[in-house]
Amino acid sequence: MSGAATLEAALASGLSTEEFRQIGALLGRPPNPTELGMFSAMWSEHCSYKSSRRHLARFPTESPRVIEGPGENAGAVDIGHGLAAVFKVESHNHPTFIEPFQGAATGVGGILRDIFTMGARPVALMNSLRFGPLSVPKNRALFTGAVAGIANYGNSMGIPTVGGEVFFEDCYSLNPLVNAFALGIAPADRIFRARADAPGSPVWCVGSKTGRDGIHGASMASAAFDEEAEAKRPTVQVGDPFLEKLLMEACLELMRGDALIAVQDMGAAGLTCSTSEVASRGGAGVEIDLDRVAQRETGMNAYEIMLSESQERMLLVVRSGREAEVTRIFDKWDLDAAPIGRVSGDGLLRVRHQGQVAAEVPCRALTDDAPAFDRPAARPSWWPCPEVTPADLTEPTDWNAAIRELAGSPELASRRFVYEQYDHMVRSDTVVRPGGDAGVVRIKGRELGIAMTLDGNGRYTARDPRRGGALAVAEACRNLAAVGATPVGATNCLNFGNPERPEIMWEFTEAIAGMTEALDALAVPITGGNVSFYNETEGQNIFPTPVVGVVGVLDDATRRIAQHFAAASDLLFLAGPGGGDALGASAFLKEHHGRTDGRPPKPDLDAEVRLGAFLRAAGAAGLAASARDLSEGGLAAAAIESLFAPDGSRLGAELELECADRLEGPLFGEGPARALLSVRPGDAEALAGLAAREGVPLAEVGAVGGDALRIRVNGSPAVSLDLEGLADTFRNSLGRMALA
């Protein structure tokens, strides 16, 4: 082994003095430069979760449906019919800022590998995106580049992108967020786990060749950015979706037999992470010879090969004697596949290169022995955030203009510009397309449908992280209920600033507390996820942005609730508690008044539980012609979204509101646990009976029909917007802003 690494080298690689000392103690000697690089990557925040681990332990993770909870490549829940849904969300924020197209594309590639590594065929994608305002040209480039990258990867893989969200705030200008979600289906009794526990088993590297791209990706994602960020472009990997498509097909074909013991994808920290994790999970060691790793470039040293994050590679642990099956299947798909070593019994990761031992480290030292911090958390001085009420605001003078402006605002305009670039119909299973509250895919030959949604509101969490965390979970569950689905499991991506700042850690722990309260109340377990810290550029932290992905089941996909008004003269009902007029941190405040302050609404988890049960029962009984949850933009936004169906058809509506005081609250308030339903007149009585039984207040608020969106207040006309003009504003504004 080459000489000992210095403390200076350790500090430069992102490790602390104390961590360098710990490494020496674990090894009984100083690490050499290759080993130091391996520790630097594995002990990075990105790989080790050292600031978050103890807090994540608070999430509920169990239910009778959970097959695989946090800790594997992805979570898995039983969805009946002998099937499991395997899903996870993961961030690719830092690479996207450096190179938006490839950064976002490889985020999709990475999350898909996590899914098929478990033996599941991916059937749906979603993504949650945050950028700075589109008035800034650089933000337009980041936004359009990231969307094109996601489209390129997901479309080429032939997996539909069925949902997601995108929001714009100043705080994301220098630190955009790209969180990618994928969901796959596997036989419930054939979930693959990444555990190598049989010494002597051959270890294979398959897929792409290893190059110098992406070295230090994990460390890069674990540091705040400065103005040098763009010089880090070589640390971003370049994706090849075609190669990943072949790799996916080859792996799934191989997994139909029993030649494999374990599979682990190579993402952050590449060979180092995949070998040490697969061995330490199984309590084993692994010995590899880097000369047998297929390389894209000449002259790569051990450090580079061990830390390369070249995409589209997998590590396989093969049953001894079954190597020919691996060769046969990878030959069919014209992919590289080579044995590079064996599982060992001594617990060590031993790396040979050019006849020498280049590194020799206990696997557990890289994984389980990574440091875990209890970083100090401190409530910031601004807490609690003051409330904002209509009395603090100038009343709009022209309500038509105010509503039209909101319908075309970055916050509320249709996301058509984004989701029409994503193939959302491939696989011919998409039964609720993007543009609704949740995406739904069916499973051919069965009645079962799987619903999914991704939700998070950074503005809420910034002003009250506990409420924001709870509301993210509540909204996601509400979105599923709005299509008639029952939530069965959740994943989360926690995007936060620099955890070394106590106020950031306070935001983090408060958000987790709020999420946990809501997950407990709604009985939804977390099965996995991802934490992205250090979303800080030039000293500016992003809004704390927890993004929650919830997966639900529809026992009969044909009983899904439609997302758009169905027929003229259907009646409109507002379901949920009164007092929903809350304007703090609302979309209306942001888009009409240009302010992001105010305390977000207080979660009402009991009401959420009742509303969910009511919506599902209404859906199953066929009593709801359409439903929309009320969230950003309140009743006005829910009504506008319901007007324009994806097939191009449109239906007007007339809302009748009673309002004793100012109109902002009733129209744009974002109080939780509410939904807007359209109902055939003949079903209204049955729906009212159901609402009474479920304890959900129900108020008739108007009817579908006409060639405009009309709103009458206390019997007098207040708003009238013709559908033609409103359709253009709502459907086309985001595209106009993005391509300006």
Next chain:
Amino acid sequence: MARFAVLVFPGTNCEGDVHHAIETVTGQPAELVWHKEGSLDGFDAAVVPGGFAHGDYLRAGGLARFSPVMEPLIRMAESGRAVAGICNGFQILQEAGLLPGAMLRNESLSYVCRDVRLRVEANSSPLTCGLEPGATLRMPVGHAEGNFRADDDVLEALEADEQVIFRYCDDGGEASDAANPNGSRNNIAGVRNARGNVAALMPHPDRAYEEALGGVDGRRLFESLHRFTES
């Protein structure tokens, strides 16, 4: 009984959709055929489905024509049996010289996935023989390179010979600019060869064959294909 072959290249991703659509709509057996196969003997029709064959490297459909299965496919076309292409399958049939024209990138320069309306222009093809000219159908498109191009004289001949089988149109059946999702010349969405046994379109009938998918108009194309094999 008719036997349908559904070709699968590395990177093809709509083979399952086409396979399921054929079996669901026609009740006839369909088989997936890997691109390294050297024979299509025994099949009455072949469909080249959508996706990204060979990664669409070089250009969309550009490498697929070097796959071994293309030789029997070309022989199948020469023998008068039905050959159909959807989306990437259209591009592959163009690159193989079985259909006229070429595809440029969409005018928007972006991938586009949404429902479009099509007007049936001619029923002289395997995909339209059961349809009435002038009828309109709704189904999704999903492509980045569907911008149909041909030289003026080629285009003129195609139109004169009624080789254009589908045009993008609006809800009123008008082939307007607004209804054109990709900038195709003359709003062309689908064409056939001169002999009338090879045809393709960019939109996806394989995504509109059951109510659950939001439309069933695609069924009519598979019913036509089935009828063609019986004629």
